């Protein structure tokens with residue numbers, strides 16, 4: 001199946017673009033969802049995380065305490081690397097399975113992999129084409145902090161840990177400019193959808 005990777009920085013409008021692709025009947029596999037599934041209660045990764053970091057990263061209801069884990073690894077490169085080495089292969093496998101199911105569950109001849117770290121994590125190897133949602137940083141700060149209720153400083157920290165706007169755009173085959181209205185974004189997605197239908201057919 002022809003697969004397009006959809007990426008962009010925090011608050012750029014990935015989810016907004018993805019929901020328009022879904023509107024066209026395209027299966028959108030969400031890398032963030034895959035990352036949550038692999039640490040669900042009962043999954044081996046959760047037990048490994050608990051034995052490495054201690055039980056305080058597990059909530060009373062048995063689910064991973066993501067905020068506690070994030071605090072532990074955010075400023076600790078070694079621990080972050082340990083966690084990434086555990087989780088990245090599992091997330092990748094989860095994504096591969098969800099993409100493989102596209103042909104059975106959806107009529108569209110291509111699927112989308114939505115991932116904030118598509119390029120950084122090497123998940124771009126799973127796709128034939130990279131589509132970047134691009135917005136000016138000032139708008140990104142504004143929209144992400146309004147959505148999450150975080151301060152612009154907190155959003156800035158996350159942005160600094162991601163690829164820069166220029167680095168990301170340099171890897172793009174297609175760019176969705178989300179500096180305008182939602183309707184303008186949707187129009188661009190509609191046009192790209194037509195293009196992807198053609199590309200999928202000739203692939």
Ligand code: ADP
Nearest residue numbers: 009010011012013014015016143147180181182
């Ligand atoms: P991402 O998934 O890349 O983090 P979202 O799609 O959640 O970003 O968009 C971030 C926020 O900005 C959301 O609250 C969303 O509703 C809003 N948003 C997205 N695109 C636009 C737009 N073109 N105009 C106004 N608000 C937008």
